[in-house]
Amino acid sequence: MKVIVIGAGLGGLALANGLRGTGVDVAVYERDASPVTRGQGYRLHLGDVGIDALASVLAPERSAAFLAAAHTPTPRFVRLDPALRVLEERDFGGRHLSVDRQELRDALLADVKGLVTYGRRLTAFQAEGEQVIARFDDGTTATGEVLVGADGAGSAVRRQYLPHARVVGTGLTQLYGKIPREPAEDLDHVFSAVTGPCHRVVGIAHTRDYATLSFSARTKDLPPEPHLLRSLVMEMTSGWHPRIRRMLADWREIFPLALRTSVPIAPWDTTRVTLLGDAAHTMSPAGGAGANLALRDAASLAAALAGGRPLIPELRSYEREMLRSGFAAVRACAADGARILGQDPLPAGDEAEPVA
Template identity: 70%
Template structure:
């Protein structure tokens, strides 16, 4: 069996690790020209779902080395107002870890680096009896038994395969960056949110050597051209928008660095579709707002479940159908939870009904 994977994000890399471990031929095609050309985030939350998935797909020594770099936060979500008065505390069950996203990517890359072809953007595919052929924008083609769209929220696989599947704006924009660990030490939780008037939110997540700090607001309340702003301009903008907030919050923002803006979008759940030799995982099918902290964990879970289904050795289409049934149910359930949390705490637009 040969599996073609479009996309070398966390889900695609985890899938490639699982397939290689099962002795299945895998070719990963990534549109970026290297794994370092885009900023994709910093600290990453791993729940039991993600940790179990990594246990399934990674070599034990690599997984142990990765987890040795992790930080264990208090297992709770805490929300404050701008004076740092506590508003909500939600305790979490299970194990929760904070890891550096690049450290996780590097660990996954180490097992499958030779399977990845960079600078190859999927242009389309053609499914036929017994095989599927992927076509890339450089004119090359690759034929295999299965094509997996692991190519993220702007998935070219989804666009052709499920043209009716929508990705919509949440109405929110987030500025995402890093701060030194020290000012965030008192907020060592799975996630801490400070929510203020006008749906303005500062999010803090502590990890071993630093903390992530984000600022979110309604898109209409932010100026255009955020991507063209300097770091000083972004800091000044958010300091102006958090005028009068607690001095600790202001100190965090003043120490912000490596900040980049991101429009928050979400998929809209759709009914199951007929199973073929083309399938999807992670953000390519069930992208969600970060309000449930579940996106990366579900991508890793999808990868582990799909690699196990393909390694089982039974008929291909029933194996893919079994994977998709669970992926669709749990993935879109998480989309709905994230949307509900985002609407409640962040001012996210309601999820469209269809």
């Protein structure tokens, strides 16, 4: 069996790793020209779900080395006001790691480099009997028995396969950047949020080598010109604690990202085309769950494809659980996003079971 994976992000690469050496042929196609073409973020949170999934798909020695080098924050969420008075604390159980996104991607790419083709943007696919043909913008095609959309929130696979599935804006834009660890050393938690008026939020989280600093605000309150963002953030945080102001003054490598979310839908009739990660269930970053679920989807799908059991029942079982857990996380992250970040309410979806 050959599996075509569209997208070489975390989920697509994790799936390729999980299938490597199982007897399943896998080919990954990525629209970007290289793995470092565009900035996609810095620090990621991994909990038990992501850690276990990563360990199941990577070679044991590579998984052990990567996880051992990751940063372990205090397992707590802390929310503070602009004077740095604690408003809320929440302790977490289980394991929690903070990792650099590019380092994680490098670890996932190391053993499957030869399976990835860059610079291929999917334009369409079609099913013919027991095969699926993927068509790319350079005129080339790829044929396999299964096509997996691992191509993120803007998934081309989802747009054709499930045109009724919606990904909507949250009304928020988040600015991501880095600061040195030292100014925020005592805020080394899974996540710290400094919440001010009008749902303007400074987020802080550490990695081994740096801390990330994010700023969230209503999109309408931020200018479209990137060079004005830093000065506007300084204006919006006027009067905040001097430590926060110093962190913002040290802010570097900043880029904006409009926050989006999927609207939950009902399970679809299973075919040889399927989805994983953000292509299926994009969610607010408020819950820190997106990377974890993409990795779990990949590990679960690899087990379904490599087990040698009848294909469609295995894919159906994978999809039902992926959608159940994925949309549960979408709803939970939307609730946290509304409470902490002030994002728009999650629109009502259609989650009724399809009629047989």
